Amino acid sequence: MSTHRTLAVVSAGLSQPSSTRLLADRLAGATADELRAAGLEVDVEVVELREHAHAIMDAMLTGFPSGGLAEALQTVAEADALILVSPLFTTTYSGLFKSFVDIIDPDALTGKPVLLGATGGTPRHSLALDYSMRPLLTYLRTQVMPTVVFAATDDWAGQDESALPRRIARAGRELADAVAARPAGGGVDDPFGDTPDFADLLGR
């Protein structure tokens, strides 16, 4: 059994530096540490949606992803697990994040373990992950981790023993356990591999 796993990290933060990316990196770090402690090799691949913003809109208008975006979609589809982090805008994940999700092949994520995170200005938005982002990923038939991590501005000023690092560690552990429990290779299907022979299509 392969001991190698790939984590794809999608960050929808818009500013640079962004607290969304910061949270994404923390979640990836916590997950990777747990996996390595379990004796697995880990690759972390980060997709910054800001870099693909124009291409994402073009893909919605033309129907196909161009250059770098096509690679980003492949990275996501082939990963063993996903860490998805979005800023919360107007009560929910950002439009850029949703647009990216909209151009992913709807079957590409089936069964994949997913860890969700979000950043926002105040703690009052902390349930947005559970009422908007979790159903989105449930619809795509992913395996969403029980712990989701919301970080408000104040959380970054907390003590080392504050709630945020503990939640990050717990979430990373959950994702690592889910990844380790599955065989490697969330691989992409050959798009022609399951085309039925025409005699079957004819029902003969």
Next chain:
Amino acid sequence: MQFGIFSVSDVTPDPTTGRAPDDSERVRSMLTIAQHADAAGLDVFATGEHHNPPFVASSPTTMLGYLAGVTKDITLSTATTLITTNDPVRLAEEYAMLQVISDGRMDLMMGRGNTGPVYPWFGQDIRNGIPLAVENYALLRRLWTEDVVDWEGKFRTPLQGFTATPRPLDGVPPFVWHGSIRSPEIAEQAAYYGDGFLHNNIFWPMHHTRQMVRFYRQRYEHHGHGRADQAIVGLGGQVFLHRNSQEAVRQFRPYFDVAPVYGHGPSLEDFSAQTPLTVGSPQQVIDRYASFVDDVGYYQRQMFLIDHAGLPLKTVLEQIDLLAGEVVPELRKIVEAKRPADDVPLNPPTHAERVAAARAAGRTAATHVGDGVDAVTGARAEESVR
């Protein structure tokens, strides 16, 4: 290699003047475009089939039947004929009629259509798109090749002792292409029957086209119709020409920027890099299109979209002149020199070639039913209706 033009028949206001033709003017423009293409020496004119505005081409065989009478050499075709929502019995009759009227100077391309509501308008369900294409085409072929058909399926009322008339010209049905952008099942269908496969890649990157065509070729060989490189392949294309390449870009950009399908999206430069769209001089178009045989292997038909997005008729006719006069002769020379072997078909099969092949194999059907015995079932029409 054949070179032709295909039209989606959109009525789009000219963005540089705001003027839009009405439906009658657009239909007449298409007739003029097809006749001009014939006179200029292009090989194929194909019309789309749509049943919703802004498109006007709802009745392909009426249009192509007229064109058969007023053109001389050009092959008349479709892009595409809706095999999903049309009754296969009507298709068998209408296209056999067109085949007779055009004296075999036609073929047709099956497609599933890209407008969701068309299915319910014609009593079908879009979720059955592939099963409809499979069942309807299987019936269509039987109606063309068997003189008397007993048939029962899922999607249309059963047939008992049915004979589609007129019988195909010389007892040999028209050549059929299947067009699909994304569905391997349709490439598999084309391969299964040994029909042509046209990948309309005008809005798609070449790496995708390459995969689809390779799959079709492999399956064509698998189903025993010949080698993979002998399969009959067509591609779509889109060009805007001017002898001065900067002038081509300057003239086309206002149409590109607001065009249906891709307007308001990627820049002209990005879209040109990602798709076959080529805006420039005849030499630039020759260079670009001559490279496609390196991607998909030698193929038999290259179609161009040149009359959409509100381009005025006068401009379209100039494009035809440039395409036929300054692109095609040179492009044909280059690509035909890349044909890998003499037994790789130079062009899609003509009616005469198909008749000769069918006769050699003893596969021609009756040209009239009523006084003879059905070549396939051995039944007489009058026996079947007892």
